[in-house]
Amino acid sequence: MSWKRLSLIPRSLAGQLIGLMLAAVVVSQVFTLWLFTDERRGALLELAGGRVVSRTAALVELLDDTPSELHEQIRRAASSPVSYFWISSRPALSKSGTSRTDLRIRRALAETIGEDRAVRTQIGRNVEVPRYRHARPRTETAKQKSATRLVPLVVAMSVQLDNGRWLNMASSLDMQPSSLPRLFVSISLMAVAVILIVGFTVRRLTKPLSNLADAADQLGRGADGLSVEEAGPQEVRSAIHAFNVMQERLTRYVQDRTRMLAAISHDLRTPITSLRIRAEFIEDEENRNRIIMTLDEMQRMVEATLSLARDEARREEQNRVDLGEFLDAIVADYQDMNQPVRLKSGPDQGVERMVVDCRPIAMKRALRNLIDNAVRYGNEAEIEYLAGENSVEITISDSGPGIPSERLDEVFEPFLRLEDSRSGETGGIGLGLAIARSNIHAHGGTLTLQNMQEGGLKATVTLPREAV
Known part of the structure; x- marks a missing residue:
C-alpha cells in the first residue's frame, strides 16, 4: 500500500469540502467558547466586585461606629453562605493583587471609605476560605468535616478598622459547570448537518x-x-x-x-x-x-x-470479452496455418482471468496486423498479456532485425514502408500499423514499438481493464 493511499487529505471534492467546513466549525466554536468564557468571567468579577465593595464599605463604617463587644454579632449577621466576614489582628491577605480588576475594586473601595485606610484586595481561583454556617453545626469530628472549604472563584479583601484590627472578607462565586460537553454536542450536531448538506449538494x-x-x-x-x-x-x-x-x-x-x-x-x-x-x-x-x-x-x-x-x-457494437480466450483463438488460427505464433501466457498457464470491453472484429484486425508484421519481418510472433491495476498490456515480440530507433514513430504513417521493393510478397502497402493504431486508439488504448536489447521488436498494446 502506497503512502498516497494513507494520506489524511480526502481525494474527492465532497471529502475535501466536508473536511474544510468541519475544521472551520471546530475552530470557530472553540474560539467563540474562549471569548464567551473570558467575557463571562470578567462580567462575574465586575458584578461581584461592585456588590462586595458596597457591602464591605457599609460594614466597615458600621463597625467603626459601634462598640467592640458588638463586632462579633455584626460580623455574623453580615456573613452569608457566599460571603464570609471575619475580624482578626492581622490581615488575611499578605499583599494585594495586581490585575486590573484588583485595581478597580481597591479604587472603588477607597472612594467609599477614604484614602487613608489600608486596603488589600485579591481575586483568586480555588482558594481555601473559612467555612461558615448560619445555624449551629451538629457535632462533627475533624475527620468528618474540614474547617475550610475550596471555592472555585474568590474575591477577597482585608480592610483596616479604626481600632487597628482588620476586617477580612472572602466572597465565593460558584461558576457554571464546564461547557465542554455542550460544546462537543454542538460540534457533533453541526458536523452531522455539514456532512449531510455538503454530501447531498456536492453529489x-x-x-x-x-x-x-x-x-x-x-x-x-x-x-x-x-x-x-x-x-x-x-x-x-x-x-x-x-x-x-x-x-x-x-x-x-x-x-x-x-x-x-x-x-x-x-x-x-x-x-x-x-x-x-x-x-x-x-x-x-x-x-x-x-x-x-x-x-x-x-x-x-x-x-x-x-x-x-x-x-x-x-x-461495431462493443462487447465484454475474456482476453485470454480471445488471444488463444487468434493464435489457434495461425497455428492451424502452420505459422510460428505462440501464446506465452494464457488460460492454460494459470494466468488470472481478464475481461476487456472492446469491438472484437476491430480489435482482432489490429492484433492480426501486428502479428502478421512480426511473422513477416521477425520470423515468429510471441504473444503475452499482463494485468495492471487499471489496464492490461498485450505484447507481441519477434526475433527480427527490429526498426531503426529514429523511425519507430514514423512507421505509423499511412502508406509508409521500410521495405523499398514495393513487392506484395515482401511487404504490404504500409497501412497495417496505421490501421492497428487507429483501432487501438478508438478503444482508448495505446500502441508503442520498442527494440529489445536481445534483438527483435516488441509491440505493446495497452487497453483499459474492465472489472470482472
Missing part, C-alpha cells in the same frame, strides 16, 4: 460532471451519437452544452472525411481497371509488365483504403 453538483467524464471517455474510444443531459449549476450546464456541440461537430467531421475517402477510393477503381485493360495492349513486354505491377499496387492501395473507410463507417 448534485458532481453527478453531471461524472456523466460528462464518462461521455468524454466513450467519445475517445470511438463512440458517437453521445448526448449528455444538461443538468446542475449554470457553469456545469454550459460545459455540458459545449461538449455536446463539440462531439456532434467532431462526429460529423469524421464521418464526412470517411465518406469522402471511401468515395475517392471507390471511384479510383474504375480508371485503374481501365488503365490495366489498356496496358494489356502494349507490345513492349517489359514496359507492359512494369505498368501492370504499378497498377496492381495501386489497386491494392485502393482496396486497403476502401476497406479502412468501410471499417470506420461501420460501427
